[in-house]
Amino acid sequence: MAGRRKAILDPSYEAVVVGAGNGGLGAALQLALKGVKTLLLEQHNVPGGFATSFVRGRFEFDASLHELADVGSADNAGSLRVFLDEAGTDIDWVAIPEAYRVILTDENLNVRVPFGIEELIDTIESEVPGSRKAMTKYMELCKDVNGALGILGGIADSAKPDRMISDFMSFVRDSDNPIEEIASIVRKLMNLLRVISKTVDQVSDEYKLPDRARAILYPYWCYLGLPMSRLSFTSWGAMLISYMTKGAYVPRMRSQELTMAMESRIRELGGRIEYNTRVEEILVERGKVTGVRTSQGDEIRTSQIIANVSPTLVYNDLISPKTEVPKIALKNVNARKHASSCIVVYMGLDTTLDELGLTDYGYFISKNMDTDEIYDSTYVLDVPIMQATTCLNNVIPDCSPPGTSIVSITTLFSMDSWSDVTPKDYFKVKNRIANGLIDQLENGTGANIRDHIEEIEVATPATFARYTRSYKGVVYGYELDPWDGVIARVVTKEDEKYIKGLEIGGGFSFMGHGYNVSLLSGRAAALSTLKEMGVKS
Amino acid sequence: MKKKNNFLGDIAGLIELLPERKRRIERASPGPIGDDPINELARSLHPQKIYFEIAEVRDETPTIRTFKLVAAPDSGTTALPVFRAGQYLAFREEVQGVVVTRPYSISSSPREALEDGFMEITVRKIPKGFLTKHIWKNWKPGSKITSSGPAGFFYHEPLRDTNHILGIAGGCGFTPFRSMIKDAIDNDLDLSITLLFGIRTPDEVIFKKELAKYKRKMGKKLKVTYVCSEPDGSWKGPSGFITKDVIKKQGGGVKGKTLFICGPPAMYRFLENELAEFKIPQKRIRREVFGEIDDITAFDEFPRGLKRKKFNIKVHIGSEVEEIQAKATETVLVAMERAGLAPQSKCRSGECGFCDSLLLDGEIFVSPENDGRRMAGVKFNHFHPCASYPVTDLEIIVNRSV
Numbered sequence: 001m002a003g004r005r006k007a008i009l010d011p012s013y014e015a016v017v018v019g020a021g022n023g024g025l026g027a028a029l030q031l032a033l034k035g036v037k038t039l040l041l042e043q044h045n046v047p048g049g050f051a052t053s054f055v056r057g058r059f060e061f062d063a064s065l066h067e068l069a070d071v072g073s074a075d076n077a078g079s080l081r082v083f084l085d086e087a088g089t090d091i092d093w094v095a096i097p098e099a100y101r102v103i104l105t106d107e108n109l110n111v112r113v114p115f116g117i118e119e120l121i122d123t124i125e126s127e128v129p130g131s132r133k134a135m136t137k138y139m140e141l142c143k144d145v146n147g148a149l150g151i152l153g154g155i156a157d158s159a160k161p162d163r164m165i166s167d168f169m170s171f172v173r174d175s176d177n178p179i180e181e182i183a184s185i186v187r188k189l190m191n192l193l194r195v196i197s198k199t200v201d202q203v204s205d206e207y208k209l210p211d212r213a214r215a216i217l218y219p220y221w222c223y224l225g226l227p228m229s230r231l232s233f234t235s236w237g238a239m240l241i242s243y244m245t246k247g248a249y250v251p252r253m254r255s256q257e258l259t260m261a262m263e264s265r266i267r268e269l270g271g272r273i274e275y276n277t278r279v280e281e282i283l284v285e286r287g288k289v290t291g292v293r294t295s296q297g298d299e300i301r302t303s304q305i306i307a308n309v310s311p312t313l314v315y316n317d318l319i320s321p322k323t324e325v326p327k328i329a330l331k332n333v334n335a336r337k338h339a340s341s342c343i344v345v346y347m348g349l350d351t352t353l354d355e356l357g358l359t360d361y362g363y364f365i366s367k368n369m370d371t372d373e374i375y376d377s378t379y380v381l382d383v384p385i386m387q388a389t390t391c392l393n394n395v396i397p398d399c400s401p402p403g404t405s406i407v408s409i410t411t412l413f414s415m416d417s418w419s420d421v422t423p424k425d426y427f428k429v430k431n432r433i434a435n436g437l438i439d440q441l442e443n444g445t446g447a448n449i450r451d452h453i454e455e456i457e458v459a460t461p462a463t464f465a466r467y468t469r470s471y472k473g474v475v476y477g478y479e480l481d482p483w484d485g486v487i488a489r490v491v492t493k494e495d496e497k498y499i500k501g502l503e504i505g506g507g508f509s510f511m512g513h514g515y516n517v518s519l520l521s522g523r524a525a526a527l528s529t530l531k532e533m534g535v536k537s
Numbered sequence: 538m539k540k541k542n543n544f545l546g547d548i549a550g551l552i553e554l555l556p557e558r559k560r561r562i563e564r565a566s567p568g569p570i571g572d573d574p575i576n577e578l579a580r581s582l583h584p585q586k587i588y589f590e591i592a593e594v595r596d597e598t599p600t601i602r603t604f605k606l607v608a609a610p611d612s613g614t615t616a617l618p619v620f621r622a623g624q625y626l627a628f629r630e631e632v633q634g635v636v637v638t639r640p641y642s643i644s645s646s647p648r649e650a651l652e653d654g655f656m657e658i659t660v661r662k663i664p665k666g667f668l669t670k671h672i673w674k675n676w677k678p679g680s681k682i683t684s685s686g687p688a689g690f691f692y693h694e695p696l697r698d699t700n701h702i703l704g705i706a707g708g709c710g711f712t713p714f715r716s717m718i719k720d721a722i723d724n725d726l727d728l729s730i731t732l733l734f735g736i737r738t739p740d741e742v743i744f745k746k747e748l749a750k751y752k753r754k755m756g757k758k759l760k761v762t763y764v765c766s767e768p769d770g771s772w773k774g775p776s777g778f779i780t781k782d783v784i785k786k787q788g789g790g791v792k793g794k795t796l797f798i799c800g801p802p803a804m805y806r807f808l809e810n811e812l813a814e815f816k817i818p819q820k821r822i823r824r825e826v827f828g829e830i831d832d833i834t835a836f837d838e839f840p841r842g843l844k845r846k847k848f849n850i851k852v853h854i855g856s857e858v859e860e861i862q863a864k865a866t867e868t869v870l871v872a873m874e875r876a877g878l879a880p881q882s883k884c885r886s887g888e889c890g891f892c893d894s895l896l897l898d899g900e901i902f903v904s905p906e907n908d909g910r911r912m913a914g915v916k917f918n919h920f921h922p923c924a925s926y927p928v929t930d931l932e933i934i935v936n937r938s939v
Contacts, residue, residue, distance in 0.1 A: 009855050045893050045936050055909050056690065197554050253912035260917040275936045296937055316570045327567040335565035350820050419574040423581050423619040424651055431696055453697045454820035466579040473575045483557045492558060
């Protein structure tokens with residue numbers, strides 16, 4: 001009988017992608033678009049990794065998504081929308097009306113921040129009179145840094161220096177005002193150069209941003225997860241500009257719509273996807289990948305692998321034999337530090353957001369905006385002092401049945417503070433922290449949440465480890481200090497490639513973490529793979 | 538060193554970024570990463586499989602048996618996982634060459650799993666039941682059996698529920714409540730439990746002796762009433778079904794309570810009417826999933842004229858393709874099991890998504906009471922074979938089992 005036979009896979013593929021999270025799906029989609037015979041392997045039984053949803057009672061919760069940057073509207077499309085549209089995926093994007101509301105209980109601060117650079121500056125000016133000049137300059141700098149990254153990205157895409165120069169020359173020649181164009185490019189690059197090794201705080205100090213302006217401006221830090229005293233300014237500036245100029249979006253049917261749309265398109269294009277199939281070994285011979293072995297007992301030959309996996313796990317656990325792991329690769333991953341995991345409290349409420357007085361989609365609630373203090377509070381097995389909360393019905397009114405609403409509280413949480421939790425204490429500890437987070441939300445907003453909880457789930461680092469097997473349940477990638485920021489990673493990308501035929505995509509790769517960059521970095525990894533395979537782009 | 542991308546390398550080099558990175562990498566240890574206590578915790582909370590040995594078999598009544606299960610270290614389970622009182626295990630059993638799964642609620646307490654190293658399940662023999670007949674014959678002390686990790690959402694959640702459970706049970710629905718009662722005692726929880734247990738005949742009264750013991754420990758916080766639908770002369774308790782009057786009188790009403798209902802589908806339908814007048818908010822009623830629907834044709838929504846129809850299903854698993862036959866009145870999961878494809882499943886109620894598959898072609902009927910699909914799943918043709926019935930010939934992709 002068939003059940004007795006091992007349902008086998010083809011013995012060889014042109015490319016194998018490990019992990020169907022955002023990075024792996026982005027990679028497999030790009031490969032499939034070019035007609036490469038691609039196999040995408042995933043240990044779970046649905047696509048998405050963190051980008052998934054789950055149903056409880058009459059509610060469907062997003063496991064992780066707050067909002068996507070780099071989507072943009074149809075006529076102001078970001079690169080993520082462009083890629084997904086061109087790839088032919090079917091996703092119903094819904095725009096988030098405002099950036100966020102920040103509530104700082106110790107600072108008597110409660111401000112709604114709109115999208116748009118001018119609007120942001122205006123809002124901060126009205127709260128912090130006299131900040132306009134400094135804020136305007138600061139945002140100009142962010143724009144330049146973002147622009148410079150775009151230029152460098154374009155250059156880095158050109159394989160050869162001579163082509164790079166000719167591309168650049170033809171770009172300038174086509175311009176209406178070549179001198180101004182060159183001046184602007186030079187200015188952007190100079191500005192990038194000036195801040196390339198700086199932290200956010202260093203630049204904010206230099207621009208003399210008032211503390212209260214920073215308090216209003218900084219909440220997005222938690223999407224990168226490193227305090228402003230350490231976070232690379234380049235990553236921050238680029239993210240801030242992306243949100244302010246392109247807005248933020250969510251797929252109508254949770255992030256699962258994004259990942260199933262990609263899954264569906266990959267299959268249509270002839271790519272093969274296998275679930276319940278964990279890659280246990282990446283086979284390497286003389287510094288080159290030769291195939292993978294899986295938890296189902298498959299052995300598949302390939303010369304191109306894209307791993308949507310932390311390099312820490314790739315070099316420690318996956319590469320086989322171990323003698324093929326260069327010492328420098330282990331040093332590399334040990335030098336870097338895994339960023340945060342999260343605790344999420346998902347709630348289906350039997351009342352409307354209107355009734356609760358929750359008027360916005362995104363709430364950042366904290367005592368203050370001292371990001372060092374907040375970051376440190378995630379290293380204690382207790383309620384961290386900041387939460388990022390979403391109220392989905394304010395973006396998608398019918399995301400839950402009439403008269404109900406979906407509210408999710410997220411807080412960053414260091415994996416190390418979970419290390420001592422025993423199975424016996426597990427439910428108690430997670431409920432204690434969830435309780436504290438609900439208190440925090442009620443105190444911050446005045447909403448009576450507790451009397452309306454119809455469904456509730458709490459995800460901890462152990463939950464994320466359960467579904468993704470990420471190292472210690474990490475949700476983000478490596479911490480983005482300047483020495484391991486986007487620029488440092490881009491520049492060293494080729495030098496730090498230790499195994500031929502192996503690319504890394506996803507939150508641990510050169511673009512940093514977050515939905516859009518994880519997905520697009522998977523695509524970028526696929527472009528490198530295609531180049532190596534000699535497939536024309 | 539390989540050649541760098543010059544332009545980028547030059548600017549970054551100018552400002553010491555790369556030397557610092559290089560220094561940090563040089564200084565780092567080439568040693569292996571330490572252990573990962575969080576993945577370990579996740580595995581111990583949620584093992585993919587539990588390998589048991591049956592330690593003891595107890596007859597509760599002529600048709601109800603409790604199996605005491607301990608870890609089978611030789612097969613790969615060294616310790617039992619902690620769970621939430623009320624959860625179930627899905628057992629995977631081969632019967633006459635066909636692999637099937639069945640969810641059974643855990644009737645012992647979480648503490649017993651953790652500290653005393655055992656779990657118990659209490660199973661009722663189904664007349665003509667193909668699996669329970671096999672269980673009665675083959676599950677003896679010393680037998681090895683395999684289940685999923687603990688699963689399901691039928692447990693008291695203090696973040697959500699009031700601290701007074703009104704449990705309504707029928708059939709073998711007592712079992713999760715036994716676990717909840719024991720858990721309340723073990724952890725001295727701030728929790729009262731009022732339980733109405735519907736039985737057919739007086740000899741179905743189970744756990745009577747031990748209930749007296751629990752009652753002594755919990756005092757006023759525990760009240761259990763058996764309600765017998767086919768009483769004989771000796772029956773002294775309330776008789777009939779669990780009606781609104783029983784809920785008011787023996788159950789003490791619904792105010793301040795969270796209802797937990799566990800039993801056969803017929804009981805759920807009956808209770809719906811009985812509960813209507815109480816106007817209980819949805820958040821105060823939790824229902825355990827009840828597995829497959831016995832007679833899908835009883836649903837008004839079920840397409841007419843299909844009762845005796847059979848369809849072909851083309852099933853892709855890995856690179857294999859199988860053509861199987863399916864009745865319109867049985868789930869796609871059952872058809873696959875019957876054909877020996879051994880698909881994976883847990884809840885058999887459309888809820889857990891463990892059997893998630895892809896519909897390439899054809900149409901299915903999804904029982905409205907068991908439709909746990911994600912919205913995106915519906916849009917992109919994912920479906921749950923355990924709650925789906927073929928309406929035409931089908932072509933589907935099914936995952937290989939874990």
